[in-house]
Amino acid sequence: MDNKAIKNPSVAVIGAGMTGILLAIKLREAGINDITILEKADKLGGTWRENTYPGLACDVPAHMYTYSFQGNPEWEHRFAHGDEIQAYFEKVAGDYNVTEQIRFNEAVDESHYQDRQWHLVTSKGNKLVVDFVIAATGILHHPAYPDIDGIDSFKGDMWHTARWNHDVDLAGKRVGIIGTGSTAAQIISEISDKVGQLTVFQRTPQWIFSIPDKEYTEDDKTRLRGNQKLMSKLSARYAFVMRNTFTAAVTGNKLAHGIVSWMTKRNLRKSVRDPELRAKLTPDYKVGCKRLIFSSTFYDAMQRDNVYLETTGIDRISENGVVVQGGEEHELDVLILATGFKPFNFMRPMDLTGRDGLSIDEAWSKKIQAYRSLCIPGFPNFFLMLGPNAPIGNYSVIAMSEVQTQYLLKLIDHWRQGTLETVEATEEAKVRYNEHIKAGMGKTVWVGGCQSWYLDADGDPALWPYSWDQWVKELEEPDLDDFHRRAPAEVVPLQPAEKAA
């Protein structure tokens, strides 16, 4: 095709976290230069900017938790610590001149589709009109605060793990932590030997898989420096192991599940000697049903003399601390809420309106779904990165984002070439895709009778139920029959001012 005939789109990317940075790099590589990245905060990094709690690390091996095109020889640990990861993203964004393209402290408040374009209004009141919007807003960034009576009456210091208060020194203090998920496990391991007394409020025990961390030596780093091929090899090796053990174990491979289960249960048996404590820490659901926690230090921390595991349910929070059912009060100086996130908000509370005035809340009123975890019928030229059913058990989200990015670039290319007038998946394709997802769920461990953030309001897991290879295969080439070839006629909705009139 004659080059002049190719359209050049303008693209707004919402969010400058891992996915936003990746998109900026890959869009430019594809020859798309009219990119605006809007970031609500004053720094890039997404989850690694927002989470700064003690013990923060990524439980996916560091050399796998990197962009495929830019390994990092400088990783200090097998499981990179939060500040290392933040530094890595800042470096990549700097190396690829992405940072200067980011408009910081500017959230997207509104995004409306009209006349085949998106009309954005930002928190600064700026207006923007673009051909494509890509929400790279992440999965876990809306803190979930527990709905516990009296929570506002606590007189001590209290915060959510994603809003860590670094002004408070925990040394010698009476600290309580609500929750025992991946976040709490890391914090407990890190602070238990620094605080005076630590009370862990556990509603549900968690399975813990032990993989020791390791510090990389200067020799290790020297070997990798300037050798992308070697780093890619290392990454691929880790990915192979993760895929064939943990990902396989949660998605129906009985042998893998048997081995991971056996090792996990053995870890509890060998690590916790006191039968009473062990019983309290023993889950009654299948290994992997809730996200498997990787830690080689959690059980040691739980067995320290200054750590107490409270398993009686919380009745209320008082001004002095936490009162459990039966009336016992745990007096505390600090209360940490390790109560997780609201994963189903996605890009909301943004006011997002697609074709014909369809709001995202209306589109998702029955079920939060997308086509290929990326496209929402009624929202042409809009992509939601890592949308519903994207997460893959204990795998690298970077790899997932890279696959989605390649896929959406192919769709944008069809728009540029004119094969697609707008990029909009059909409702039928979405329904079919979600039936396909549902068909795979029965064999996964997530339907094994536990509660977790993995489950939506209907109790359906919002993860990818198949293998990693299947994810890659299905996103290799867009099936254009699943998209409207010609843009559906738009019924232009009344604008607020017109409605008022």
Ligand code: NAP
């Ligand atoms: P989470 O797994 O959702 O855990 C929340 C914890 O809070 C659970 O133990 C939950 O108990 C408890 N909880 C919530 N509301 C409560 C209430 N009202 N009363 C008592 N307990 C309450 O959250 P998270 O630990 O922050 O982890 C979320 C996800 O972040 C992880 O699954 C993982 O994907 C990601 N993460 C990853 C890493 C990493 O290394 N890659 C590290 C940290 C987090 P129940 O179990 O009873 O609901």
